[in-house]
Amino acid sequence: MMKVLANMPEFQSIVSMQDLDVAEVEQLIGRAEDFKAGAQLKLTEPVYVSNLFFENSTRTHTSFEMAERKLGLTVINFNPQASSMSKGETLHDTALSLDAVGVNLLVVRHPQNDYYNELLGHSDLSLGLINAGDGSGEHPSQSLLDMMTITEQFGGFTGLRVAIIGDLTHSRVARSNMEILQRLGAELFFSGPRAWYSEEFAQYGTYLPIDDLVEKTDVMMLLRVQHERHPDEQAFDTQAYFERYGLTKERASRLPEQAIIMHPGPINRNVELASELVEGKQSRFVTQMQNGVYMRMAMLESVLRGNHLGGLV
Amino acid sequence: MMKVLANMPEFQSIVSMQDLDVAEVEQLIGRAEDFKAGAQLKLTEPVYVSNLFFENSTRTHTSFEMAERKLGLTVINFNPQASSMSKGETLHDTALSLDAVGVNLLVVRHPQNDYYNELLGHSDLSLGLINAGDGSGEHPSQSLLDMMTITEQFGGFTGLRVAIIGDLTHSRVARSNMEILQRLGAELFFSGPRAWYSEEFAQYGTYLPIDDLVEKTDVMMLLRVQHERHPDEQAFDTQAYFERYGLTKERASRLPEQAIIMHPGPINRNVELASELVEGKQSRFVTQMQNGVYMRMAMLESVLRGNHLGGLV
Amino acid sequence: MMKVLANMPEFQSIVSMQDLDVAEVEQLIGRAEDFKAGAQLKLTEPVYVSNLFFENSTRTHTSFEMAERKLGLTVINFNPQASSMSKGETLHDTALSLDAVGVNLLVVRHPQNDYYNELLGHSDLSLGLINAGDGSGEHPSQSLLDMMTITEQFGGFTGLRVAIIGDLTHSRVARSNMEILQRLGAELFFSGPRAWYSEEFAQYGTYLPIDDLVEKTDVMMLLRVQHERHPDEQAFDTQAYFERYGLTKERASRLPEQAIIMHPGPINRNVELASELVEGKQSRFVTQMQNGVYMRMAMLESVLRGNHLGGLV
Incomplete structure (x- = not known):
C-alpha cells in the first residue's frame, strides 16, 4: 500500500509558502494524493505532537488532529486558556517546556503575524513546527490544500485564471495563495x-469588479468576511455586501462550465455567496476539507522526516 | 468472549426514545448486559467520533468517552468554545466540516430542543448521530441506562409503579422516561x-404528594432541581423544597423493601434527597453511572452497524 | 529492557511528601532513572486516568499526560470549566462519578489546600489519587523531580547546602521541598x-540575604513570584525585586563552580533571575522538566501497583 516518493521533501518546519519551491509544492500534492488513495505511514517510534490553537478553529484544528491520528502520532492535549500563558509565560518559554517534556512537534495557530520568529532558529528548541495560521500573515496548509484541489480539477496552473475575492486585508489565505499561485504560473x-x-x-x-470577472474565471476563491476583525462591525451591511461583491446565483450562472468555487470556511451564507450554491456542482468546499486532511498528512510526514522522527527511513 | 445478539438493532442515529420500539429497547439492554459481563467488540477499521457538548456535563460526557474508548473508537477532540461556532458558524455547517475531515460519528448535547433536526435528513451529511441531551427535550442514553437499571432490579416493567419527582418542566430525563415507561407497561x-x-x-x-407515594412505589426517580434554568433562582428555598417535596430519611423509611431510588445526577444533596441516603442500600446512583457506560457501548455499536462503520459484520 | 526494582514502593495515593519516607524517595528516584534509561512498563489491562486541573498549568499538566501516555494509560478528557462542577457539584461527587464510569486514577491540581481530604478515606471511592499541587500546600511531583535532579548532580544530600529563595508564602514547592530536604540531610x-x-x-x-548566600550554596532553588496571588500586585516593583532579591549575572558569577540553579517554572525572566542565565551552564530548568516526566512515570507506576491496576505483577 505504502509508496514513498523518490523526492519526498523534508523540512524542519513549515511556516510560510515562501519556504517551499514549486517542485516541493508539487511533491507535497503528489504525496497528499498518495494518502488520499490509501497510502499509510508506518512509524516505528512514538511521535508526540501538540496542537496550540490560540484562535478559534474547527476545520483546521480537527483536520490536523485527524491527519495526526491517521499517521499514528500521539496527541498531547494543550488548552491555551488553561496553560501557564495565562500567568504571563511567553510562547517561546511554553515551547521550551513542551520540548523538554518530550513533545516532538508543534502545530500552532496564533493571532500575531510571524509569531514563529519567536520559535525558530533558537538553539534551545529542537521541536518541529507547522504554522496553522498566523494573524493576517500566512496559512500554508490551507494554501497547499487549495493547490491540491485546483490540481485535481485542472491538472496544472499555467495560464489558469484565478480570482481572489473579498476580505483581502485580513486574509492570510489570500497572502499565502497569491504568492504561490504567481510562482506556479496562474494569472491573478x-x-x-x-x-x-x-x-x-x-x-x-x-x-x-466581480461582474467583469465571472465569465472569464477558472477558479473563484471567495474569502470569509472576518466580522470579528472589523472594528466598525455595526456599520457592516451584509445584504449590501452580498449584492455588490458576493457570488449571487445570477453571477454564478455566468461562470464557465469548468470553473470551480472555493472558500476556506467557515462560510457566511448569503454574504460571500448564495446559500444554495454551497452544495452546488461547481463548489469545492467539501473537497477542500477532505483534501486538507491528506495534505496535512503530507506536511506532517515531511516535517517528521526533516526532524528524523518516527523512525522513518 | 464476544457474543453478537441475533437481533442486534441497527440505527443511523438515535435522537429520541420514540425512535425505539419496545423490542429494540430490550435488545439494547441485553447487549449492554453483554458488555457488562465482559463482551468486547473487535473493530477492523478505524472509526472517528467527536463529542460535541454545548452544555456542561461530567457524567454523560465522560461516560460516552469511556464507552468510545472501550469500543476502540478514536476520539477527535472538539471544544465548542474554541471552535468556529464562536465566529457564528451554524451547527449544521460545523457537522458538515467534521464529516468532511472524516469524523464518522457525532455525540451531541445542546441547549436547544430538537437541535438534531438541523442535522438529520440532509443529503450532504453522512455522519451517525447520538443525542446526548437536547434542552428540555430528550435524553435517550440516560433513559436507556435507567431502563437497564430497573430491569436488573425487577426483571421487567409490567405493573411496576414508578414515581418521577421534581423539576418536571426542565427535565429531558422525565420526558424520555415517561414516554418509554408507559410503552413498557409501567404505571406512572x-x-x-x-x-x-x-x-x-x-x-x-x-x-x-410525595407522602402519598412513598409506601406504594417500586422506583423513585428523583430529578435534579436545575437551578441554572430557573430565572427566579433567588427566591428558591432549598430547605422548604426538601421538606415538602424531597426524599427525607423519614419518607425513605416508608419505602417498600424492594424499592429503589434513582437520580440522573448531579445530586443536590439535601434538596432532592437526604445526603445520607446517597450511599444507602436502596440507592442506585452508582449502578446507574456504571450501567451508563455499557448502555452507551450498546448504543454506539448499534449506530456503528447502522452506518456500516468499523468493519463490523 | 524492563527492570523492576526489588523494593518498588506501592501507594494507594500520593498527596504529600510526608507520605514518603526517605527510602521510598530514593526508590522512586531509582525507578525514574530506570525510565530515563529506557525502561518500559507493560500493562496487560487497560488503565483509565483523568487529569483534573483546576488551576492553569503547562509543565505539570503536559508532563503528567506525557508520563501517562508513555506508560500506556488511557487518558479520559476532563475540562473543569465544561464539567458539572460549574452547576455546583462538589469535587467529591465528581470523583464519585468518574470512579463509577470506570476511571481508575485521578491526577488533581486544585487551588484549595488539602482538597484531597475530601477524596481520601471514603469507602465510596476506589480511585487512586496523585496530588499535582494543592493551593499553597504541597507539590510532591515537583519535589520528587527536584530531588532526582539534585541526586544526579551531587549523588546525595548529606551536608548539601540548599537555598530556597523568593515567594515563600505562596509556594507549595517550598513547603514540599524543605520538608523532604531536611529529612534527607541537607542544610537549608x-x-x-x-x-x-x-x-x-x-x-x-x-x-x-542573597548576597551572603551565593558563595556558599550548592543548590539555588528560585521560586516564581506568583503575581496572580498577590492582592496588591500594582505596587509590586519587578525591577526592585530583581535588584534586591534576584539572581543577577553578578551574583551568579560568585556561585561555586559545582552549584546548580533550579526553578519550578514558569520563570519570570529578569525578576527571579537574569534572562541570560536561563540557558546557562549551571541552570537545570530543562533537566528538571525532562526528569519530571520520568519521575511522574515512577509515581504513576507506584500508584498503579498500590491499586492493583494494569495487571502489573
Whole structure:
C-alpha cells in the first residue's frame, strides 16, 4: 500500500509558502494524493505532537488532529486558556517546556503575524513546527490544500485564471495563495470592496469588479468576511455586501462550465455567496476539507522526516 | 468472549426514545448486559467520533468517552468554545466540516430542543448521530441506562409503579422516561411542586404528594432541581423544597423493601434527597453511572452497524 | 529492557511528601532513572486516568499526560470549566462519578489546600489519587523531580547546602521541598523578601540575604513570584525585586563552580533571575522538566501497583 516518493521533501518546519519551491509544492500534492488513495505511514517510534490553537478553529484544528491520528502520532492535549500563558509565560518559554517534556512537534495557530520568529532558529528548541495560521500573515496548509484541489480539477496552473475575492486585508489565505499561485504560473485577479485592495496586492494581480470577472474565471476563491476583525462591525451591511461583491446565483450562472468555487470556511451564507450554491456542482468546499486532511498528512510526514522522527527511513 | 445478539438493532442515529420500539429497547439492554459481563467488540477499521457538548456535563460526557474508548473508537477532540461556532458558524455547517475531515460519528448535547433536526435528513451529511441531551427535550442514553437499571432490579416493567419527582418542566430525563415507561407497561406517578406538573404529564400519569407515594412505589426517580434554568433562582428555598417535596430519611423509611431510588445526577444533596441516603442500600446512583457506560457501548455499536462503520459484520 | 526494582514502593495515593519516607524517595528516584534509561512498563489491562486541573498549568499538566501516555494509560478528557462542577457539584461527587464510569486514577491540581481530604478515606471511592499541587500546600511531583535532579548532580544530600529563595508564602514547592530536604540531610537557607519568611520556615532553616548566600550554596532553588496571588500586585516593583532579591549575572558569577540553579517554572525572566542565565551552564530548568516526566512515570507506576491496576505483577 505504502509508496514513498523518490523526492519526498523534508523540512524542519513549515511556516510560510515562501519556504517551499514549486517542485516541493508539487511533491507535497503528489504525496497528499498518495494518502488520499490509501497510502499509510508506518512509524516505528512514538511521535508526540501538540496542537496550540490560540484562535478559534474547527476545520483546521480537527483536520490536523485527524491527519495526526491517521499517521499514528500521539496527541498531547494543550488548552491555551488553561496553560501557564495565562500567568504571563511567553510562547517561546511554553515551547521550551513542551520540548523538554518530550513533545516532538508543534502545530500552532496564533493571532500575531510571524509569531514563529519567536520559535525558530533558537538553539534551545529542537521541536518541529507547522504554522496553522498566523494573524493576517500566512496559512500554508490551507494554501497547499487549495493547490491540491485546483490540481485535481485542472491538472496544472499555467495560464489558469484565478480570482481572489473579498476580505483581502485580513486574509492570510489570500497572502499565502497569491504568492504561490504567481510562482506556479496562474494569472491573478482580485475583487471585493476596492478599499480592501492595496498596493500589496497590485504586484500580484489586477482589481476587477466581480461582474467583469465571472465569465472569464477558472477558479473563484471567495474569502470569509472576518466580522470579528472589523472594528466598525455595526456599520457592516451584509445584504449590501452580498449584492455588490458576493457570488449571487445570477453571477454564478455566468461562470464557465469548468470553473470551480472555493472558500476556506467557515462560510457566511448569503454574504460571500448564495446559500444554495454551497452544495452546488461547481463548489469545492467539501473537497477542500477532505483534501486538507491528506495534505496535512503530507506536511506532517515531511516535517517528521526533516526532524528524523518516527523512525522513518 | 464476544457474543453478537441475533437481533442486534441497527440505527443511523438515535435522537429520541420514540425512535425505539419496545423490542429494540430490550435488545439494547441485553447487549449492554453483554458488555457488562465482559463482551468486547473487535473493530477492523478505524472509526472517528467527536463529542460535541454545548452544555456542561461530567457524567454523560465522560461516560460516552469511556464507552468510545472501550469500543476502540478514536476520539477527535472538539471544544465548542474554541471552535468556529464562536465566529457564528451554524451547527449544521460545523457537522458538515467534521464529516468532511472524516469524523464518522457525532455525540451531541445542546441547549436547544430538537437541535438534531438541523442535522438529520440532509443529503450532504453522512455522519451517525447520538443525542446526548437536547434542552428540555430528550435524553435517550440516560433513559436507556435507567431502563437497564430497573430491569436488573425487577426483571421487567409490567405493573411496576414508578414515581418521577421534581423539576418536571426542565427535565429531558422525565420526558424520555415517561414516554418509554408507559410503552413498557409501567404505571406512572408524578410528584414535586404541583405547578411543575402540566397537561403534558397528565396523559402519562397521576400527580400525588410525595407522602402519598412513598409506601406504594417500586422506583423513585428523583430529578435534579436545575437551578441554572430557573430565572427566579433567588427566591428558591432549598430547605422548604426538601421538606415538602424531597426524599427525607423519614419518607425513605416508608419505602417498600424492594424499592429503589434513582437520580440522573448531579445530586443536590439535601434538596432532592437526604445526603445520607446517597450511599444507602436502596440507592442506585452508582449502578446507574456504571450501567451508563455499557448502555452507551450498546448504543454506539448499534449506530456503528447502522452506518456500516468499523468493519463490523 | 524492563527492570523492576526489588523494593518498588506501592501507594494507594500520593498527596504529600510526608507520605514518603526517605527510602521510598530514593526508590522512586531509582525507578525514574530506570525510565530515563529506557525502561518500559507493560500493562496487560487497560488503565483509565483523568487529569483534573483546576488551576492553569503547562509543565505539570503536559508532563503528567506525557508520563501517562508513555506508560500506556488511557487518558479520559476532563475540562473543569465544561464539567458539572460549574452547576455546583462538589469535587467529591465528581470523583464519585468518574470512579463509577470506570476511571481508575485521578491526577488533581486544585487551588484549595488539602482538597484531597475530601477524596481520601471514603469507602465510596476506589480511585487512586496523585496530588499535582494543592493551593499553597504541597507539590510532591515537583519535589520528587527536584530531588532526582539534585541526586544526579551531587549523588546525595548529606551536608548539601540548599537555598530556597523568593515567594515563600505562596509556594507549595517550598513547603514540599524543605520538608523532604531536611529529612534527607541537607542544610537549608531561605532568602527573598524578609516579610515572606515566617515562623513556619524558621524550623527548617536560616534566613540570609542573597548576597551572603551565593558563595556558599550548592543548590539555588528560585521560586516564581506568583503575581496572580498577590492582592496588591500594582505596587509590586519587578525591577526592585530583581535588584534586591534576584539572581543577577553578578551574583551568579560568585556561585561555586559545582552549584546548580533550579526553578519550578514558569520563570519570570529578569525578576527571579537574569534572562541570560536561563540557558546557562549551571541552570537545570530543562533537566528538571525532562526528569519530571520520568519521575511522574515512577509515581504513576507506584500508584498503579498500590491499586492493583494494569495487571502489573
